[in-house]
Amino acid sequence: MFISLTSDLPDFKSASFRPGLNIMVAERTRAARRQDSRNAVGKTSFIRVLDFLLGADARPDHILRRPELAEAFYELQLELEGRVVRIQRTGVDPGTLQVDGITVKNAAWRQRLSKELFALTGKSGEPSYRSLIAFYLRDVQNGAFDNATEVHRKQTATASQSSLAYLFGLDLSLLEQAKEVATAEKSLKELRKAAKDPVLGMTLGKAQDLDAQIRTLGIQVGNLERELAEFKVVEQYSQHRARADELSRYIRKLNDSLVMGERRLGDVEAAINQEDESQPDHSYVQEMYDQLQITLPGGVIRRFDEVAAFHRSVVENRRRYLDGERVSLLESLEEMRQRLERADSERANVMRILDAGGALETYNELQVELIHIRGRMSELQQRRETIDKWENANRHLQLRSAEMELRFSTDLSDRRSQIDEIAQLYSSYAYEIYGSGRPASLSVEASKTGYNFVPTIGGDRSQGVKSMALFCFDLTMAVTAHRYGRGPDFLVHDSHLYSDVEGRQMASALMLAEKVASREGLQYVVTLNSDDLKKAQDEGFQVEFNECAKLTDRYDTGGLFGIRFN
Template sequence: MLHELSSNLPDFKTARFEPGVNIALAIRTRSTASKDSRNAVGKSSMLRVLDFLFGSDARSPHVLRNVALEKSTYELLLDLGENRSNVRRSIAEMKFVEVNDGSGPVSLPNAEWRVLLGQELFGLTGSELEPSFRSLLSYYLRDVGSGAYAGRPIETFRKQRAMDTQRPLAYLFGLDLELVAAARNVAEASRSAAELRRAARDPIMGMTLGRSAEIDAEVRTLDIRRRQLEVQVSDFRVVEQYSQHRRRADELSREIRLLNDEIYTQERRIADIRASLEDENREQPDHDYVTRVFQEVGRELPQLVERRLEEVHEFHQSVIRNRRRYLENERDTAIQLRDRATSRLVAADEERASTMRLLQEGGALETFLQLQEQLSDVNGRLSELRQRQSVVDRWENSSRHLQLEAAKLEIDISTDVQERSEDLESIARIFSDFAYEIYGSDRPASLVIEPSKSGYSISPTIGGDQSQGVRSIVMFCFDLTLAVVAKRRGRGPDFLVHDSHLYDAVEARQVASALRLANEVTEREGMQYIATLNSDALERAQAEGINFDFHQCTELTDEYESGGLFGLRFN
């Protein structure tokens, strides 16, 4: 149980708790202006101070991080195990908590303090299947700032996933934590598969992933290329001075082209000279023509003319001989040039053939390195494709596998629920009895714990209209049921704390009935119920004629300077 909440702040409103129902009352003063509100007197802040002493991080904008409270220290006297311990924690040194069980103060890191609280208040053993201490405490000390009073009773903060509520609730209700862990694994796998399916439907992502058959075809093609490259790399022989040999082969090719041109040119020249020589032999002039003409007309050539014709004939023969010798010399020169070019052509061709054989049998070091790089690129691409293929195969098979896993899990949970039917019936009966105490037979109530595809489905309901007031009473009955069941099983503390926000929309008669029920349950179960409440709400509840006992643990007012919880005013 909790016994006393205090602070080093001079005007802090110390709260002293007793067994049973404890109410921190907010009272309006006559001098308060109409624009002021009791929402600022510190009712919710008192719960946040308690939460701070139970190890919360108190991250900004937590009320205790206000500069006006930077030197404040808070203390809580409570029962831990068999000892009554005093807990002290300051804003200046938030990472440590001082604990004194009567044998002297001990400073603990906040993380170790949480572990100790988990062991002492909830019986946690440190198993990886167990929930965290803070997730369990959030059902006993709901934070209005986190939206703990705005959602379903099974939730302790806004937009909390149902899966995240299962582990703490299963622990407090005594359900199978291994099945909860299995359900969580299936749910996470299903969520991942769904995200992958959505991504695959995206045109860009779909092209990135591909289809299994398409990837398989590409893998096979690349594998053939890989084997070819491996053979080339294995058989490759690096040729020394490869680039020089390559350049020599190119030079020889250019020289061979020039020699072929030279041989062709000389062949044409030789043919032309031979044709000229043949023409010379065929087209010699007939020097006897003039003598025959004179004879035919009966006249004789003068001797002088004959001598001149002979001289002309001799001169002409001399020219022909000189021209023939010139053509023959030119022919012989052309033949020599042709034969020389032919000889060089043969030599160059043989040298080029030898060089090319050398180049074909091996290659340059750069070429070898390029082959190795290509092989590395192909291996990298193959590895990427095979990983993608594995992802796609898992994705394509995941839906069927997850359906089987979910069906098996649902059968296992159904079996577990059947085996626990008596315990679950007892829990449902406690909830229904609590709701009956408040609403009577007007509103049937049930707390159903049943199997589902995602684990245990826990649904507290009270019939009739679902106004905010009814939903608040559902939460009250659920929290009280949870606290009673967990305490009986040794899995929960003997206190429960509610903020006044829980009662804001509840009718006065139901407020009175809830406080009377809390009075009866805490007395019967040896527990403690703490609530903050506005004085006018308490007055209206008392006016309903329903008797309930309570202890006023502290009084808060809406006076500016000293009436609030901290005894000082700050923004």
């Protein structure tokens, strides 16, 4: 139990504790200025000083390392195992403490507290001392009042399971096994994620796609192996290849010329046919004049005859030119066809030589290609084996997860009387506060990751009801752990827990805390504003309690440290 908290700061508000209910009161004074507030008088700092003397880390941003406070000594007298221990610590040298006048490292002090407060033995799988004490000195700045089963807003339910399981006396060995499975699942998930990251170059692909690629590469390997086995190296291979390429270009050129020549021949023959069909006919002129009963002069008729004779002469000359052009094109085309036939025949002979073998360079290139394909195939096979291993590991982990959930369920079934005792405590505490109007339960459920603690109080889900659910949970935890020698004999709550609680429920909670603490040999410490305390007293809170310290909103000296700072 706590006995006293003091400091060498001149105006520090010392605290004196007793068994049972202890309240630090933040009171409004008449002399306080209108702008003064009790929200900064040091209620939360009071809890942080206690935590500081119980081995908390004191990082550079810790309040007791501020220049205004760092030089001061803070002292806690604490009863441990039947004797009073005096602890002193300063923000200037937060790594060491004075315990009964002897300098010890903070780590050694924690180790001692872990044994004397929580009976920890240092076995594998046990929770740390700091993870346990955090449930007894919840820090509002860490979000410790947001969720009953967590003491840090970034903490997962899984992370707090070990601490709660220890305090409630459940099987830590099962949790350790579940943690191994969860770690393996997380590692496998991270590996899968990394395998999909192109930056890491570890893309594995899908099993069916890899199988298809491996089979295709296997066919290529077989073909290359046969080709190399039958390969013959041809002498002067490069010269033959050059000649074949030259002949191919020549043949393409001849084919282009043939196409152009045949088009030209077609144009000439079309022109000849057109000449035959387009002779002029002057008879329509004579017929037109006859219909008009006009007789053409003889000179006009003679002129038509002369024009027709001239036109026949022009047509005959053009016909002779076109016939000559046609003959010339036919001869040229025939010559090109003969040249094309000879070139094609020569190229066929060269290709037969090339088909019979290849160059040494080609042979080496085939070998390099074979090595490359084999390497690629080996890589894909390794990736395929990795996928098989991962799939097998995933199936194995799923099986182990299901097995762990069954083992947790079996363990809870075997501990039915113990679980019922815990649930009964919680329900009875909630009944003291709300009566029968709000049924309450604390269930412990099995999952693949461990024990899930679910405290509930029926009715609306207001913040006040949630706060009282947390109060009942902490009280159940503290009583259970103390009864079985796994927890200390004190529990501390910040005034933030009661900020949204109605006066009647606050009165009931404080009376319950006093009754349980007295009956169980515990010490319940809480910080409250004087108006909240008055509100509870007006609703029937009349039990005796120890006012362990009093803070005021007086600006200069009323706060915990007796000084003001920004």
